[in-house]
Amino acid sequence: MLAVLLLAAPLSAGAEGPLPKPIHYKGGHDFTNPKTKRVVRDLPGTVVFVKEKEPPDAQAWRDVQLRPHNHYCPQYCMDVNNHVKGWKHGINVLGPGAPFKVANRFIWGQTGGAVYAILADGLTIGFGHLTQISARVHRAAQTGEELPAGTYLGSFTARIGVNDSPHMHLQAWKSADDAVKGRMNKLVLRSVWFPRLKAPGGEKPAPESTQGPRQASSRPSFPAQATLAEKLGFRTGPGLEAGFVIRGRNYLPVGTRLTLIESKPAFGAPGAFCKVQAAGKQGYIRCDKPSALRLSQ
């Protein structure tokens, strides 16, 4: 009797209430790699709801590097596992670097457990292959609450869906409706959505630029002279997928003097790259983080 009473007591409840019931993903359409003809099963699995495992980190995506996604929709999709360069959260999945809402749907065909993060303009990024989903995210889907940038979404602890090893699979759509209906003709190019994962840079001025003459330097007038305060990749094009200008010397070291020619989009904006002249060559560097550059007055 005592045992029954203990079980009945809301031990796991607390202020947030009990965890939602797990969802069973029953699997579905196996995937045949169009090139290799190899068949990967769509594995069934159980998606459980868990307490939030870590606080929001708006910078979670800041340093993550894109990798090829050649087995399926290479221009639209991305896989991230705990070995991807720049990913600092292991098997935990964190949301985009701007506040977002979530769709009230946690299953995605061929990926298993999923969270759909909806940004202010409707762009919706799906995070798939999750076996654990945050109860806080589930609650926000019911209430319509906006979650802080970089909120913990869930974890990939095991294979689920079409998946050779645990990881998260990302894709994005123009709207939440397109996302939950899986409309493949409404996918957004990853070159467009990937920068949206990164924290908005430049909107909040760096502490040292809030006063005095440095304020003027936070928005350069081009062309501008600058010195690197952080090492940055020196690339042949305005994107993290572009190759490097100087073979064997991918990064320009701290202290490198350069000329900023232009920035697209605006200097300090998410995903911004500057065309620059450095080491006698022309190329591109990231310009989404003003504190990485000391601008000459």
Ligand SMILES: [Zn+2]
């Ligand atoms: Zn994938």
